[in-house]
Amino acid sequence: MTWLHRYTRLLVVATLILITAGGMVTSTNSGLAVPDWPTTWGQNMFTFPWSGMVGGIFYEHGHRLIASGVGLLTIGLLIFLWRVEPRRWVRRLGAAALAAVVLQGLLGGITVLYLLPDAVSISHAGLAQLFFCLTVTIALVTSRGWREPAAAPVDDGRLRRRAALLTGLVYVQILVGATMRHTGAGLAIPDFPLAFGGLLPPTWTQDIAVHFLHRVGAVVVTAVAVANAAYIWRRHPGRPELSRPLVVLLLAIVGQVTLGAFVVLTGKQPVVNTLHVALGAAVLVTSLVLTLRAYRVRFGRQPEATRAAPDLGTAAPVRQS
Amino acid sequence: MKARLTVSALALALLAAACGQEAPAPVPENPNARPVDPATAGSITGRITFTGTPPVPETLRMGTDAACVQGAGPNPVSNAVLIGDEGALENVFVHIRDGLDPDYSFEVPAEEVILDQRGCVYTPRVLGIRMGQTLKVLNSDPTMHNVHALPMENLEFNKSTPVQGSSTTAVFTVPEVMVRFMCNVHGWMAAWVGVKEHPYFDVAGPDGTFTLEGVPPGTYTIEAWHEKFGTQTATVTIGEGQAETVSFTFTNQS
Numbered sequence: 001m002t003w004l005h006r007y008t009r010l011l012v013v014a015t016l017i018l019i020t021a022g023g024m025v026t027s028t029n030s031g032l033a034v035p036d037w038p039t040t041w042g043q044n045m046f047t048f049p050w051s052g053m054v055g056g057i058f059y060e061h062g063h064r065l066i067a068s069g070v071g072l073l074t075i076g077l078l079i080f081l082w083r084v085e086p087r088r089w090v091r092r093l094g095a096a097a098l099a100a101v102v103l104q105g106l107l108g109g110i111t112v113l114y115l116l117p118d119a120v121s122i123s124h125a126g127l128a129q130l131f132f133c134l135t136v137t138i139a140l141v142t143s144r145g146w147r148e149p150a151a152a153p154v155d156d157g158r159l160r161r162r163a164a165l166l167t168g169l170v171y172v173q174i175l176v177g178a179t180m181r182h183t184g185a186g187l188a189i190p191d192f193p194l195a196f197g198g199l200l201p202p203t204w205t206q207d208i209a210v211h212f213l214h215r216v217g218a219v220v221v222t223a224v225a226v227a228n229a230a231y232i233w234r235r236h237p238g239r240p241e242l243s244r245p246l247v248v249l250l251l252a253i254v255g256q257v258t259l260g261a262f263v264v265l266t267g268k269q270p271v272v273n274t275l276h277v278a279l280g281a282a283v284l285v286t287s288l289v290l291t292l293r294a295y296r297v298r299f300g301r302q303p304e305a306t307r308a309a310p311d312l313g314t315a316a317p318v319r320q321s
Numbered sequence: 322m323k324a325r326l327t328v329s330a331l332a333l334a335l336l337a338a339a340c341g342q343e344a345p346a347p348v349p350e351n352p353n354a355r356p357v358d359p360a361t362a363g364s365i366t367g368r369i370t371f372t373g374t375p376p377v378p379e380t381l382r383m384g385t386d387a388a389c390v391q392g393a394g395p396n397p398v399s400n401a402v403l404i405g406d407e408g409a410l411e412n413v414f415v416h417i418r419d420g421l422d423p424d425y426s427f428e429v430p431a432e433e434v435i436l437d438q439r440g441c442v443y444t445p446r447v448l449g450i451r452m453g454q455t456l457k458v459l460n461s462d463p464t465m466h467n468v469h470a471l472p473m474e475n476l477e478f479n480k481s482t483p484v485q486g487s488s489t490t491a492v493f494t495v496p497e498v499m500v501r502f503m504c505n506v507h508g509w510m511a512a513w514v515g516v517k518e519h520p521y522f523d524v525a526g527p528d529g530t531f532t533l534e535g536v537p538p539g540t541y542t543i544e545a546w547h548e549k550f551g552t553q554t555a556t557v558t559i560g561e562g563q564a565e566t567v568s569f570t571f572t573n574q575s
Contacts, residue, residue, distance in 0.1 A: 033505035035467050035481045042483065054386040054464060055506040115477050 001144060004080055008139035011073045015135050016281060018070050019128055021063040023277035026181055027270035030056030031116050037109040040064070067105060074101045077138070086303045090141055097134040104131060118182050125178035129171065129284055136285040140292055145241065146302065153296035154236055162231060163291040166224045170284045173217040176210065177280060185210045186273070192264040218257055225253050225287075241293050249286040256283055345474055345495045354426035357537045363563040365533040367415070369525045369545060370408040373572045376549065378402065381442075381509045388464035389441035389507060399509065400446055402549055409529030410571055412447040413547045414499060414515045416522035417533065418554065420541035427519050429453040433490070436502070436512055438466045438482060443502060443512030447548070449522040450514055452496055459488045465506055472500040475516065479505070499546060513548055538563075545569040 025031055033056030034040050040048040040061050045068075053061060074097050081094040104127050111120040140146055180186055185207035195201045195215075201208050229250055232242050259276040266272050378398040383389040403411035429451050437444045439461040450456055458468045460482035468489055469479040474497040480489040493500065493516040504510040515522055523531040525545075533543075540558040550571040559565050 029503075029508050030505055032467065032469055032479045035479045035505075041465060041481060052465065054388070056385075056508060057465065057506050058385065060505075115479055 002084075002142065004084055005139065005142045005144070007073075007077060007080055008135065008142050011070070011077055012132075012135045012139050014066070014070050014073055015132050016278065018063070018066045019132060019281050020274060020278040021059070021066050022125075022128060023274035024270065025059045025063050026121075027268070027273040027277075028056060028059050030059040031121070032112065033057045033060040034064070034112065037112045064108070067101075067108065071101050071105065074098050074135075081138075085142070087141075090138065093134060093138050093141075097131060097138065100127060100131040100134060104128060116182070118179075121182040122175070122178045125182070126175050129174055129281055132281055132285060133288050136288060137292065140289055141299075141302075146296065148302075149241070149296065151239075154239060154242065154294065155297040156235065156294070159231065159236070160291070160294045162224075162228050163287070163294040166221070166228055167284070167287040167291045169217070169221050169224055170280075170287050173214065173221050174280050174284060176214045176217055177277075180210050180214050181277075183207065183210065186268050187211075187264065189215075190264070192261045215260075218260060221283075222253055222257065225249060228290075241296075242290065245286050245290045245293070249283065249290065252279060252283045252286055255279055344476055351424060351426065353424045355424055356427075357425055357535060359535065361561040362535040362537055363559045363561070363565065365521075365536055365541075365543065365557055365559060365565050365567060367531055367543075367567040367569065369410045369413045369415070369529045369531065369547075369569045369571065371404050371410040371550070371571050372408055375404050376402055376573060379509075383441055383507070383509070386441065386464055386507060388462060392440045392462060393442070397440075397442075400442065401511070403527070405527045405529065409525075409527065410547065410550075411525055411527050411529065412445075413525040413529075413531070413545050413569070413571075414447050414449060414513070414522065415525060415531045415533070415543065415545045415569075416449070416498065416515060416517055417519065417536070418498075418542045418544040420539055421519055421521070422537070422539065425519070425537065427451070433457040435459060436514070437461050438468075438504065438510070441466075441507050441510060443504075443510055445524070446511065447499075447513045447524050448515070449524060450493065450516055451520065452493055452516055452518045454492070456491045456493070456514065457488055458482065458491070458502075460485060466504045466510070467506055469503045469505055470500055470514075471503065472497055472516075475500065498544070499548075511548075515546070543567055545571075547571055 036042065038045060041052065041057075045061070045064055048061060078094045078098050081091045085091050085094075104124065107120060107124040107127060111117065111124055114120065183206075188205070188207035188211040189195045189201060191197065195212060201212060229246055232239075232246055236242055256276065256279045259272060259279060262272045263269070263276050379401070381393070381397045381399055383393055383397060400412075405411060433455045434448060434450045434457070436448065436456060436458045438459065441462055441464070460466050463485045465484070466482045467479055468482055470491065471477055472493070474495045475493045478491060482489055495516070496518045497516045499513040499515050502512040502514060521533045521536055523533055525531045536559055538559055538561050540556065542554050543557050544552055544554045546552045550573070553569045553571065555567045555569065557565050557567050
């Protein structure tokens with residue numbers, strides 16, 4: 001395993017921790033516990049005393065500190081990629097990740113200063129997931145398994161479309177969930193698995209519609225995931241690069257639906273609520289890994305990772321896929 | 322390059338639209354305004370009670386801030402529902418909702434209404450204030466609080482009261498029943514402020530009683546609001562100099 005790949009894994013873990021910390025901010029209603037930005041209660045955020053990390057400040061300021069750490073790690077990633085990564089498209093992914101995390105910081109600040117407008121808060125949540133996808137993608141494509149696959153990659157157009165569809169559906173489901181959280185619709189339907197004692201709500205409001213859409217989305221995602229699993233096991237048995245993430249994905253979806261039920265049944269208990277957010281992110285990136293591996297054949301041979309800086313144009317460029 | 326600038330400008334415009342909060346339209350002045358004749362004014366009094374099984378008070382988990390634990394004492398519980406002797410229900414906001422002649426004018430009091438952050442709870446939990454009157458929120462605790470108001474009609478705000486003795490003020494420009502106050506540092510803190518354009522409101526005390534004084538003759542809809550049990554209304558007709566009584570009874574199913 002190269003040091004670059006190790007570093008990308010560290011960034012992936014840090015990002016998941018950040019998403020979880022951000023989830024706790026919303027789950028505990030602490031988004032405005034620090035009313036200013038980029039300062040913290042009028043002080044430099046890096047010198048704010050630990051003794052002040054009380055109540056909601058612990059969650060909100062903690063989230064900002066972790067975000068700063070992730071931002072620094074992302075800068076480090078870009079430098080690392082520029083020094084050792086020969087594939088221009090991977091270096092560009094690193095640049096995109098840095099742009100995303102900077103924009104994420106700005107959105108976080110804006111949402112505090114403007115008292116958590118729904119559109120900005122939902123965008124902040126949505127971009128967090130996209131950033132997570134970028135970090136996981138970079139980790140995957142810098143792995144030995146990607147560079148030197150044990151067998152010829154699967155070449156199945158139908159698989160690629162199915163996998164991409166599922167990943168897209170999961171992301172849409174996450175956006176609906178974020179909309180539900182930030183518009184206060186999390187308990188718009190107070191019972192589970194029924195809706196006000198029936199299969200459909202007896203009345204419709206915007207909140208009830210968003211909440212119900214999230215439940216319908218869960219059913220759709222689960223159905224597509226199960227269908228994809230059946231397809232993979234039937235058409236591509238003995239392909240661990242597909243079956244392993246597939247098993248993880250199915251288990252994660254079962255866990256996610258269970259957590260979703262408990263969010264409602266516990267009246268949005270903050271830890272349960274936040275685990276639901278974090279596991280949702282895990283479902284997304286697991287589906288993404290499956291999708292990328294389904295597309296691996298399109299990337300062709302991958303050059304060796306090198307310690308030398310990439311050629312800046314003084315010699316004939318190396319063909320990079 | 323031009324395309325990128327256009328996209329950036331559009332994105333900024335969308336962001337501004339998403340963030341912007343419109344100030345409520347000011348209440349226009351009435352050219353026919355006249356004061357209430359005290360010689361003809363009466364009063365409306367009453368008592369609010371609760372019947373049935375009261376909800377179990379929620380335990381406030383103040384452990385996230387040692388200063389709150391110290392100030393509140395052991396096992397603090399929510400004061401959202403306070404029921405006294407003979408079912409007296411406290412913290413019910415009572416006001417004239419409809420029926421008041423719009424030509425009556427009332428001077429806005431100069432004195433401030435105080436909302437105190439003390440013992441890591443808001444005191445009082447329910448209060449009334451006049452439109453245009455100054456609300457002063459005071460931090461009496463040795464810890465940080467913020468003052469986050471979530472009105473539906475007035476402008477939302479979030480201000481810090483970072484140290485003991487610090488305060489912040491606010492003025493509401495349109496009537497609203499009720500404006501919720503919270504502290505995002507201490508999520509259990511809550512207060513409710515009723516903003517009225519006239520002085521005929523009161524908050525039921527520990528004995529459940531309320532008084533609306535100086536009410537001009539007329540027929541009115543009186544509304545009683547409780548944060549957990551909802552609202553109830555009653556129609557009261559008051560003659561010149563008369564005193565009328567109205568009562569409300571809330572249950573857990575209200």
